[in-house]
Amino acid sequence: MVSLRSLREAHGLDSRQLAERIAEQGAEVHPDHILNVELGHKTLSNKLRNAWARALSVHPLDIRQADDLIALVTKADEDEDAEAGAA
Numbered sequence: 001m002v003s004l005r006s007l008r009e010a011h012g013l014d015s016r017q018l019a020e021r022i023a024e025q026g027a028e029v030h031p032d033h034i035l036n037v038e039l040g041h042k043t044l045s046n047k048l049r050n051a052w053a054r055a056l057s058v059h060p061l062d063i064r065q066a067d068d069l070i071a072l073v074t075k076a077d078e079d080e081d082a083e084a085g086a087a
Helices: 004-010 015-024 031-038 046-056 066-086
Strands: none
Touching: 004 031, 004 046, 015 031, 015 046
């Protein structure tokens, strides 16, 4: 898993620069909001997630917060357990 901050930093951007790129994609966001999302204190709307992804030229599914990933792993584990129980 790559953190949102790592993804931003890999593109050589600070939060202000990313906010500018996101604004170019149609979603206004304050640099402090970006930092709060990266830290998990705020959640992403679908509009912001899509603009964030376009700003970094990645797929929106690559823009995941820790809670999103935990939910995906938990669901996969539950599905696997259900399949094992049915066999």
